[in-house]
Amino acid sequence: MLTTLKEVLAFAEEKKAAIPAFNIDNMEIVQSIIKASEEENYPVILAVGQAAIKDGKLALLAATAQVLAKKSPIPVVLHLDHGQSLEQVRMALDCGFTSVMIDGSKLPFHENVEISKRALEMARAAGATVEAELGCILGVEDDISHDDSKPFLVRTEDVEAFNRAVTVDALAVGIGNAHGIYKGLPNLDFDRLSEVNDISSVPLVLHGGSGIPGDMIQKAISLGIRKINVATEIRLAYVRGLTKEVESGDFYTMSNSGKAEVVALAKEKIHLFKNGNV
Ligand SMILES: [Zn+2]
Numbered sequence: 001m002l003t004t005l006k007e008v009l010a011f012a013e014e015k016k017a018a019i020p021a022f023n024i025d026n027m028e029i030v031q032s033i034i035k036a037s038e039e040e041n042y043p044v045i046l047a048v049g050q051a052a053i054k055d056g057k058l059a060l061l062a063a064t065a066q067v068l069a070k071k072s073p074i075p076v077v078l079h080l081d082h083g084q085s086l087e088q089v090r091m092a093l094d095c096g097f098t099s100v101m102i103d104g105s106k107l108p109f110h111e112n113v114e115i116s117k118r119a120l121e122m123a124r125a126a127g128a129t130v131e132a133e134l135g136c137i138l139g140v141e142d143d144i145s146h147d148d149s150k151p152f153l154v155r156t157e158d159v160e161a162f163n164r165a166v167t168v169d170a171l172a173v174g175i176g177n178a179h180g181i182y183k184g185l186p187n188l189d190f191d192r193l194s195e196v197n198d199i200s201s202v203p204l205v206l207h208g209g210s211g212i213p214g215d216m217i218q219k220a221i222s223l224g225i226r227k228i229n230v231a232t233e234i235r236l237a238y239v240r241g242l243t244k245e246v247e248s249g250d251f252y253t254m255s256n257s258g259k260a261e262v263v264a265l266a267k268e269k270i271h272l273f274k275n276g277n278v
Pocket of ligand 1: 207
């Protein structure tokens, strides 16, 4: 069934677990992620990111996700990842997204508050939920990058002021996490995460979940992370599956191999994010 971020994050809070947000880049990945979530009997967030949008697939992926989500017994959120503008938020809501992220993290604080407020008004009118972002997430994903020389950790006082000004449904925080695959071990600031979690009533989101070791994921969940984004690892799994069977030269042999790899990876992540509590 299609649902919103608010509902699946309330479930995560109750269970002290996290819900995966897997980026979907084609129809086969949507099929595979829904299959994995059904087999694990666990809610899932299907995220459409900027690369997929640039490739002209916003409405196509939304339609695919809706067809499969409506048939599925598990709660499925259709979510815009890193929404770049209110126009993009509008387009996503018009395509039936149940949730949108507005990424104002590169804007000055007050402009981030303003654009998040506007996105919230638009989303609420459509019965949808909103994720905003504070602090920088390092690395590059789909051409969204941050200058590494800038202070990137989310500031506790900003979280407090932001939540006072606008009550979104989820807040992505920069705690040293990065998009893409990490070079070496990620350097996550758990002290900062803990401080932010203590003062935030809004569920927290960890972007850049690809390649974060299991024990660090579990620690982040124990410190209040309720949504974890995984994009790069899903794409890599799909390509690995195709490559494994490339010698066959057969469309469905390769395609099914790609799907099997995505199902296996998604199940592994869901299992980890349940954190032994579900
Ligand atoms: Zn992200």
